Every structure is written in C-alpha cells, then in structure tokens.
Amino acid sequence: GAGVSQSPRYKVAKRGQDVALRCDPISGHVSLFWYQQALGQGPEFLTYFQNEAQLDKSGLPSDRFFAERPEGSVSTLKIQRTQQEDSAVYLCASSPSPGVGNIQYFGAGTRLSVL
Amino acid sequence: GQNIDQPTEMTATEGAIVQINCTYQTSGFNGLFWYQQHAGEAPTFLSYNVLDGLEEKGRFSSFLSRSKGYSYLLLKELQMKDSASYLCAVSPLSGGYNKLIFGAGTRLAVHP
Numbered sequence: 001g002a003g004v005s006q007s008p009r010y011k012v013a014k015r016g017q018d019v020a021l022r023c024d025p026i027s028g029h030v031s032l033f034w035y036q037q038a039l040g041q042g043p044e045f046l047t048y049f050q051n052e053a054q055l056d057k058s059g060l061p062s063d064r065f066f067a068e069r070p071e072g073s074v075s076t077l078k079i080q081r082t083q084q085e086d087s088a089v090y091l092c093a094s095s096p097s098p099g100v101g102n103i104q105y106f107g108a109g110t111r112l113s114v115l
Numbered sequence: 116g117q118n119i120d121q122p123t124e125m126t127a128t129e130g131a132i133v134q135i136n137c138t139y140q141t142s143g144f145n146g147l148f149w150y151q152q153h154a155g156e157a158p159t160f161l162s163y164n165v166l167d168g169l170e171e172k173g174r175f176s177s178f179l180s181r182s183k184g185y186s187y188l189l190l191k192e193l194q195m196k197d198s199a200s201y202l203c204a205v206s207p208l209s210g211g212y213n214k215l216i217f218g219a220g221t222r223l224a225v226h227p
Contacts, residue, residue: 004157031212042119042202042217043158050212091157098212100145101165106157 002026004107006092012113013082021077021110025094032075033104034067035091043091049075050098082114117141119218121203126224127193135188135201135221143208148215149177149188150202158202161188190223198225 005024013019025032030051035043036059046065048056051072060067064083069075079086089111093104118140127133139147146165150158164170164179164186176189190197200220206213 033214035217040219042204042220043215045214045216048212048214055210055212056214095213100206100211100213101163102213103148103160103163104213104215106150106159108155108157 004092004094004105006090006107006110008110009108010111010113012115014115015084016081017114018078018080019082019112021079021090021112023075023077023092023094023107025073025075025092026096026105027073029094029096029105030072031095031098031102031104032069033093033095034075034077035093036061037089037091037109039088046077046090079112082112084114087112087114117205117207117216119203119205119216121201121218121221123219124222124224126226127190129193129195129225129227131193132189132191133193133223135190135203135223137186137188137203137218139184139186139203139205139218141205141207141216144181145206145208145213147177147179147186148204148206149175149186150204152200152202152220154199161201193225195225195227198223 032049034046045059089109149161152158162177203218204215
C-alpha cells in the first residue's frame, strides 16, 4: 500500500542553480497538488493537475516555477535559477477524484535549502 | 480575501482534553479539513466538516459553524504522541476541485 512518494527528501542548491522535485502519487489518483510550506507555516497552494492537465497554476510565485505531469501520474516541479526565498518544504498531495470533499493524501515533502 | 486564524501554540497535560479553534473568512466554502503534521512528516487527514455540527471519530472530534466561520478540533485522553502541529484548512469555491487553503497551524505540546 504505497502512499505518495517524493524525492529527493532533501535538496541543497546554490543560488542560481536549477532543481527538479519529483512526486509519485497514489496509483490511480486523478488529482495532484503541489504546496509550499515555509518553516512554522501552513502549506500554501502552488498548482493543481487533473490527470495531465494543469488546471490551476495561480499559486506559482514566479515564472521560475514550472510543473508538469505529462502522463497523468508522476509529476515534477522545476525551479529555475533558485533564490534564497525559495527555501521551503515542497509538499505533493494526491486525491482519488476532483470532487470537493475528497481527502488529499500528502507526501513527506522535499526540503529545499538554497545557499 | 481569504484568512484562516488559529492559535500558534498550545500546551496540555497527558490524559487531558484540548480544544483547538479555527476561524475563517474565505471566498465561498466547500468544507473544512483538519490535518495532523508531526515534525518532518507528511500532513495526515483527521476530519472533514461540510455541514454544521459535531463529527466524532474516536478520541478526535471536529465542530463546524458556517454562520460564524468557526471550527474547533477536540482531542480527548491526550497522549504524548499527539504532540504535533494541527492544520485547519478550508476548501473554497474553486471550479469543482478540492483545493485547500491552510492556516499557519497550531503546535500542540503534550506534557506528562
């Protein structure tokens, strides 16, 4: 019974470096979300996929952030030219279907530190 | 605008009862979730309320008043393992999918 898996768990990047964060959702889950969680704060919505379609990217903080889910399963969040303010935990969540009230199942996150 | 408020920190004694409050103002409402998050781990689902009233699930209960924009999570018979952050999250109107807006979380410390 695999849950949501994220890799790597920890990533240290030098300022200006590009990074790619991977999310393996629960098999068969239609909906996939990315959140950013700063230290001591709650998760903040970044983007939403329904299968392979990115339906909402309103939370992406800048055009340096890009997400994809080309085959409707695994998703990658890419951050170009990382800045110190990008340091945070990036959480992925999946849900069986898009309907309201559906539970989101979270991964343990990738902790990104930009030096 | 969207605003979710909950206390930053709470402490309680093992075996006691604690109530964590959450108030919200959001553009539309499709339900309120509570999640538990231990340090360095994934948030895990605790409860979901969409109608007014109390939902009970073992040692945990959650209450919702939509007219007051208010919810609470009640934890009974506290155990040391209940020391964690508790996240209140609202599902706003958002095109038919279950996007969540989270509060900053309440860090609960349970002492012997």
